[in-house]
Amino acid sequence: MLTTLASLGVMAGCNDDDDRSVEVPSAVENAFSGMFPGAANVQWSDRNGYLVATFQDAGTGAQAWFGSDGGWHMTEVDIAYAELPAAVKTAFEAGEYAAWRVDDVDKLLRNGLETLYVLEVEKGEAEFELSYSEEGILLRAVADTDRDDDHEDMLPSELPQTVTDFLQQHYPDARIVDTERERNMVEVEIIDGRTPRELLFTASGEWISTRTEVRQSEVPAVVLGALRDSQYASWEIDDIDHFVSSDDEWYLFDLEEPQTDREHELRIRVDGTIF
Numbered sequence: 001m002l003t004t005l006a007s008l009g010v011m012a013g014c015n016d017d018d019d020r021s022v023e024v025p026s027a028v029e030n031a032f033s034g035m036f037p038g039a040a041n042v043q044w045s046d047r048n049g050y051l052v053a054t055f056q057d058a059g060t061g062a063q064a065w066f067g068s069d070g071g072w073h074m075t076e077v078d079i080a081y082a083e084l085p086a087a088v089k090t091a092f093e094a095g096e097y098a099a100w101r102v103d104d105v106d107k108l109l110r111n112g113l114e115t116l117y118v119l120e121v122e123k124g125e126a127e128f129e130l131s132y133s134e135e136g137i138l139l140r141a142v143a144d145t146d147r148d149d150d151h152e153d154m155l156p157s158e159l160p161q162t163v164t165d166f167l168q169q170h171y172p173d174a175r176i177v178d179t180e181r182e183r184n185m186v187e188v189e190i191i192d193g194r195t196p197r198e199l200l201f202t203a204s205g206e207w208i209s210t211r212t213e214v215r216q217s218e219v220p221a222v223v224l225g226a227l228r229d230s231q232y233a234s235w236e237i238d239d240i241d242h243f244v245s246s247d248d249e250w251y252l253f254d255l256e257e258p259q260t261d262r263e264h265e266l267r268i269r270v271d272g273t274i275f
Helices: 002-011 027-035 086-094 162-169 221-228
Strands: 040-047 052-057 060-068 072-078 101-110 116-123 126-132 138-143 174-181 185-192 195-202 208-213 236-245 247-258 263-269
Touching: 002 126, 027 072, 027 116, 086 126, 138 174, 138 185, 162 185, 162 195
Parallel strands: none
Antiparallel strands: 040 052, 052 060, 060 072, 072 101, 101 116, 116 126, 126 138, 174 185, 185 195, 195 208, 208 236, 236 247, 247 263
């Protein structure tokens, strides 16, 4: 009875697709058994072409994502806050979300990508997902609008060879955090040393631009001078991004007017030109 109840508990956390029978190829079964020999209460589901095992491993809830050929893509592991690396806890507790309540913590292990720690935090009606690298770098803070524990959006995807070659040439020591295909574009997030960057490529793998979030102290004086001479001189700076493309370089300022809370994006080239 306890085993049955535990199985139902695991199933309750799955989506509607889990209710139908799923045929699991032997290649997937063998790959799963080899990776998780002690798995218990295993339930399989089919999610957008992936075969997903929801199970218990040494008393810990987990999900493992496989392709139909048996290739492993990602494992999500439920962990306690106390199990986070010290660097992640230190970064969270010193960050702007420190006063928010931590609702859930997941560890994401992905094929060919950086291991991530995802904290689901809430404050009042607001909920956010915070993604950290193992050394405590906050890589992403996004509103959790769907309130779903499924991290399918963090699955790795195969990159064009031209993208791989570009990364090896320009960022040889970088670690890939995330890859995404959207609107005939390829987005790649990396950690370059301790600096997060986002690179944009065409679908065929041609580099378009690189975005890096920077501090005000890193912005050239001529660019800050152009901001001070503009109509937005009294506005507060929320964020600054540095963009580089093959033929241009500029800074994007996210600004907010204190009196009205109006927001504006201002682009300034490295020569001080506002455009």
